[in-house]
Amino acid sequence: MLSKLMRATMLGAAAMLAPALLALAAFAAASDYRFELANARPAGPGKTDVAVRLVRVRDGRPVPDAVIFQTRADMAPAGMPTMTGNVAPQSAQQPGTYRFQVDTGMAGGWALTLSAKVQGEPETVRATVTFNAAQ
Template identity: 40%
Template sequence: MPHTLSRFCVAFVAASLSSVRAVQAEATDYAFELIETTYPVSDQAVLTLRLTDQRNQQPVEGAIIFATRVDMEPDGMAMMASQITALPTETAGQYRFATDLSMEGNWQLSVAAKVQGEAETVQTRIVIEVQE
């Protein structure tokens, strides 16, 4: 009888763990989008990203943004990068950043984030058109 009980416990734990894995979303279930994709040349540009759960189209709050970069890689000038600073926001699912878009051309915003409760990292690269 104890041997049967231990096999039952092992089977129960294995089934429970596999169902937990099935509940977690994948990084592709989330999407960042830049609210505006065209900006004027400015040393005080504010970029606002929206993070959405693609499964239910709901905004995602509380993501931990741990990697950000703004550079001119789309125009072949990846070394032309600007500092980027997180700003506070009051809108659910929105993440704001201040940066210097110092010259006309195509800039790229790269972001990596962790969504609470998810194992995978959500990443995006968005091209920003900067005009005079």
């Protein structure tokens, strides 16, 4: 049998460790999130409106209010990674959906690469979403 002193010591140590373990469990990794293509539509000559959703992998729920701080569009899927297009953010109508207008100078497969910070998470979420541009 454990003495009262040993039991009290073990309970005290567990009580001190519990908040630290809970804090570690509260942080998700960047791999716990993903970007999905919502749609890609022509937006005029040489332009495509692209909407992406940022979702939490474990439950598929949208993640609103992420800060997307880096974007890049290129034709790597069509074998032309040096063919790039400007990316301009647009307003989104739904939480967790992020819209961009991409200068797609030619039809074909395009890749939109994104870097985002999710509020409360220490890691950067990075992903590439592919879409087809029609001219």
